Amino acid sequence: MIRPPRDPDFAQRVRATFARQAFMRLIGAELVTVAPGEVAIVLPIRAGLAQQHGYCHAGATWAIADTASGFAAQTLMGPEDGVLTVELKINLLAPARGERLIARGRVERAGRSLTVCRSDVVAVAGGVETPVALAVGTFMTMPGLDAAQP
Amino acid sequence: MIRPPRDPDFAQRVRATFARQAFMRLIGAELVTVAPGEVAIVLPIRAGLAQQHGYCHAGATWAIADTASGFAAQTLMGPEDGVLTVELKINLLAPARGERLIARGRVERAGRSLTVCRSDVVAVAGGVETPVALAVGTFMTMPGLDAAQP
Amino acid sequence: MIRPPRDPDFAQRVRATFARQAFMRLIGAELVTVAPGEVAIVLPIRAGLAQQHGYCHAGATWAIADTASGFAAQTLMGPEDGVLTVELKINLLAPARGERLIARGRVERAGRSLTVCRSDVVAVAGGVETPVALAVGTFMTMPGLDAAQP
Amino acid sequence: MIRPPRDPDFAQRVRATFARQAFMRLIGAELVTVAPGEVAIVLPIRAGLAQQHGYCHAGATWAIADTASGFAAQTLMGPEDGVLTVELKINLLAPARGERLIARGRVERAGRSLTVCRSDVVAVAGGVETPVALAVGTFMTMPGLDAAQP
Numbered sequence: 106m107i108r109p110p111r112d113p114d115f116a117q118r119v120r121a122t123f124a125r126q127a128f129m130r131l132i133g134a135e136l137v138t139v140a141p142g143e144v145a146i147v148l149p150i151r152a153g154l155a156q157q158h159g160y161c162h163a164g165a166t167w168a169i170a171d172t173a174s175g176f177a178a179q180t181l182m183g184p185e186d187g188v189l190t191v192e193l194k195i196n197l198l199a200p201a202r203g204e205r206l207i208a209r210g211r212v213e214r215a216g217r218s219l220t221v222c223r224s225d226v227v228a229v230a231g232g233v234e235t236p237v238a239l240a241v242g243t244f245m246t247m248p249g250l251d252a253a254q255p
Numbered sequence: 256m257i258r259p260p261r262d263p264d265f266a267q268r269v270r271a272t273f274a275r276q277a278f279m280r281l282i283g284a285e286l287v288t289v290a291p292g293e294v295a296i297v298l299p300i301r302a303g304l305a306q307q308h309g310y311c312h313a314g315a316t317w318a319i320a321d322t323a324s325g326f327a328a329q330t331l332m333g334p335e336d337g338v339l340t341v342e343l344k345i346n347l348l349a350p351a352r353g354e355r356l357i358a359r360g361r362v363e364r365a366g367r368s369l370t371v372c373r374s375d376v377v378a379v380a381g382g383v384e385t386p387v388a389l390a391v392g393t394f395m396t397m398p399g400l401d402a403a404q405p
Numbered sequence: 406m407i408r409p410p411r412d413p414d415f416a417q418r419v420r421a422t423f424a425r426q427a428f429m430r431l432i433g434a435e436l437v438t439v440a441p442g443e444v445a446i447v448l449p450i451r452a453g454l455a456q457q458h459g460y461c462h463a464g465a466t467w468a469i470a471d472t473a474s475g476f477a478a479q480t481l482m483g484p485e486d487g488v489l490t491v492e493l494k495i496n497l498l499a500p501a502r503g504e505r506l507i508a509r510g511r512v513e514r515a516g517r518s519l520t521v522c523r524s525d526v527v528a529v530a531g532g533v534e535t536p537v538a539l540a541v542g543t544f545m546t547m548p549g550l551d552a553a554q555p
Numbered sequence: 556m557i558r559p560p561r562d563p564d565f566a567q568r569v570r571a572t573f574a575r576q577a578f579m580r581l582i583g584a585e586l587v588t589v590a591p592g593e594v595a596i597v598l599p600i601r602a603g604l605a606q607q608h609g610y611c612h613a614g615a616t617w618a619i620a621d622t623a624s625g626f627a628a629q630t631l632m633g634p635e636d637g638v639l640t641v642e643l644k645i646n647l648l649a650p651a652r653g654e655r656l657i658a659r660g661r662v663e664r665a666g667r668s669l670t671v672c673r674s675d676v677v678a679v680a681g682g683v684e685t686p687v688a689l690a691v692g693t694f695m696t697m698p699g700l701d702a703a704q705p
Contacts, residue, residue, distance in 0.1 A: 123307075125306075127302055127303050127306075127312075128303070128304050128315060129312075131303045153278070153280075153281045154278050154281065155277040155278060156276050157276055157401075161278075162276065162278035162279075164282075164315070164318025164321055167317045167318070167321070168312065168313075168314025168315075168318070171313055189347075190313050191346070191519060191543060192345060192492060193317075193344070194344030194644050195342060195343060196341070196671045197340055197341065198664040198671060213686075213689055218518070221648060221689065236663075236664060239671060239673070239691060241644065241646055243491055243492055251307075341669060341693055342642060344541070346513075348514040348516075348521060349514070363496075363498070364496075368668070369641060371498060389521060391496055391541050393693065422607045425607040426606050426612065427603050427604065427605040427606075428611075428614055428615060430603075431581065431604065452577055453577050453578070454577065454578050457576055462577075462579075462618065463618075463643075464618025464621055464622070465618075467618070468613075468614025468617070471614055472614070487608065490647055491646070492644060493644070494644030494645075495642060495643060496642040497639075497642065550608070
């Protein structure tokens with residue numbers, strides 16, 4: 106169900122696009138893995154991300170799940186295609202607490218214009234990963250939206 | 256479908272809880288309306304919230320939709336009940352650009368332990384509101400979770 | 406947000422398409438309203454639709470929510486366009502019991518290729534409507550898919 | 556993440572509950588696998604299940620995804636607990652056509668009152684499985700709802 110990347114430079118393109126996401130910088134997320142149909146993002150958990158009970162706000166969890174999935178979709182697109190989130194649902198499985206979150210996005214089905222992806226988000230503490238969220242979303246290929254990008 | 260608030264001090268309680276959400280402070284969101292079953296949050300759009308095309312990152316949109324809905328649910332809960340997001344899906348309708356976003360959360364159905372809410376998010380520019388997102392989510396009542404909160 | 410119908414014969418086209426849905430016949434659903442951006446479907450509740458507690462199975466509720474939304478989207482499409490469900494989430498608000506269900510689908514945002522719709526499903530008993538489900542979904546316009554249909 | 560079944564007779568209980576779902580009989584679905592945290596349902600594709608293009612209606616796909624997930628959740632519940640669907644989103648990946656559909660439901664996270672499950676639905680034709688849908692939903696444990704059931 107995963108087609109080979111159309112763009113041999115997909116990893117460099119995804120990393121460059123991630124770098125243009127000011128919001129990812131604001132929350133402190135880092136892109137760690139870029140592979141065909143798979144992207145992983147790490148978010149160190151800090152006080153500035155908290156909700157009222159001290160856990161990482163679900164908005165930060167959703168944001169890295171969305172970006173990991175969207176870029177996973179983009180690894181399979183053409184060099185001038187942009188990616189747009191159509192919709193994404195997240196189920197929260199456990200409080201997001203620990204040292205960091207890891208969002209692993211994976212393409213489930215890449216169609217001509219729509220790609221369905223899944224993101225699993227875990228919290229890491231003391232080397233142990235605990236699932237905290239599961240998200241499934243739909244992403245649209247926008248031909249030419251990313252033309253003339255480095 | 257909306258029962259009267261159990262807690263006469265619901266507005267003060269919601270405002271105090273919002274103030275404890277460091278993430279809302281990080282992104283720059285403000286709580287503007289608290290009414291029985293309804294909460295509105297404003298998010299001035301600034302460069303630090305952007306994704307790669309310059310629009311407000313969908314994560315910021317989801318975060319205010321989630322918080323507006325969660326607090327709308329909490330307006331109807333008891334004075335010691337906490338609220339927890341179970342799941343929330345967002346459909347993105349248009350790019351989030353303009354001066355600010357407004358997320359209006361509303362209770363659709365308040366059950367004993369679960370509340371279903373809807374959030375409509377608009378972008379405001381030049382006095383004109385444009386719908387940018389629609390979200391529906393489920394929130395759980397956590398008895399006693401917020402006990403001993405000011 | 407609702408554009409005028411492109412096809413002056415939209416109502417006749419939607420009714421003809423509904424008539425080709427054998428599954429709607431199987432469960433006993435009827436199309437009652439077709440208006441620009443709005444479609445209503447009625448499902449008499451009978452024993453053959455039940456789940457283990459005697460209520461109408463959520464699958465029947467989802468099916469009429471999906472069809473009501475999909476056809477609401479189709480009212481605004483061109484005369485040869487087909488409609489395809491991309492995704493749809495349903496929140497169940499109360500047990501589906503009573504004389505019949507009514508699913509009211511409405512277009513929230515009609516884009517070039519994707520339309521977002523909402524369906525509200527109520528159960529009717531003794532003239533009183535009780536909300537039983539809320540669904541939001543995404544539908545894709547398939548140009549030419551319904552060409553040469555009567 | 557999967558706890559051992561609380562009820563040694565879980566398989567018999569799930570099969571008996573499935574047998575009480577008249578809707579599953581109406582559409583022609585059969586329960587084929589019941590294991591801790593996993594349930595599979597088969598739906599032979601026939602003309603009575605069709606939508607306007609001849610494919611299996613998405614309502615039938617959602618119904619078996621919902622039932623497979625709900626019963627997967629129920630395998631881990633106590634002998635008198637009932638299961639209730641809170642919400643379920645389905646992403647449709649490809650047209651549902653072929654000889655039969657198989658919905659495989661699996662528990663992702665079993666909490667005290669809520670269980671999150673995933674269902675993968677495939678279409679089978681000539682021995683080849685093609686993914687047609689991915690669904691993630693939330694199910695509530697209803698203590699005592701199924702008391703005094705055989």
